[in-house]
Amino acid sequence: MKLDSNITAVITGGASGLGAATAKALAACGVKVALFDFNAEKGEALASAIGGVFCKVDVTSDADVDAGFAKSRAALGQERILVNCAGTGNAFKTASRDKTTREIKHFPIDAFNRIIQINLVGTFRCAAKSAAGMLSLEPLDAHGERGVIINTASVAAEDGQIGQAAYSASKAGVVGMTLPIARDLMGEGIRVNTILPGIFDTPLMMGAPENVKAALAASVPFPKRFGAPEEYASLAIEMCRNSYFNGEDVRLDGAIRMAPR
DSSP, rough: OOSTTOOOEEEEETTHHHHHHHHHHHHHHOOOEEEEOOOOOHHHHHHHHHEEEEEEEEEEEEHHHHHHHHHHHHHHHSEEEEOOOOOOOOOSSEEEETTTTTTTEOOOHHHHHHHIIIIHHHHHHHHHHHHHHHHHHHOOSTTTTOOOEEEETTHHHOOOOOOOOOOOHHHHHHHHHHHHHHHHHHGGGGGEEEHHHHHHOOHHHSSSHHHHHHHHHHTSSSSSSSSHHHHHHHHHHHHHHHHOOSSSSEEOOOOOOOOOO
């Protein structure tokens, strides 16, 4: 796919971190960009800076997602690129004892379900609705390409750590649905790929104590540092440009394999 001003992209979780870096990279190629995010202040500021459109969207809400697509398409046209970066995490053991009281407790089911709804169902909701819109477009080339969907999983999909049952399950679900969705859409010329980031320099990670960040960076085989959001964006750009890139789940992690904790 040629990236230029004839192409529109929607980035979920686009106000910060991996999504923001991808939005900037696409805009630098001339692509028209819409940002879906819950943070209106950051989203509006970035959209203004890159000449894009901000849509306040909660990916767990059908109404919000529908309204977001309606707003972005009215302003910029039907998207040919969707990059799903919206997501979050939590940490609870499946079952455990309180260190002080020895009270037995388990992973709160509501907390588990929340992560699944945001990371997995939210990703699929946006992918399905975007793909339906892409079907209305004429192909870009003789091979019939109409668009591309890029999802974000995590190395936790394969190397989940202690307390990450919900997060790992949600991200493993994203990996697991990549090929079936690509197969669902293969007759319509829509490609689907997933990136599995390792430890990246995002606002969430930057809130950790310095000693924790140093230890995490040192655990990466090479290079011994956090990934930069721009490196995620670079891979996303390649997945857009390279039309033979389809149905793939790609780790971007400096060769790290996460330990139990």
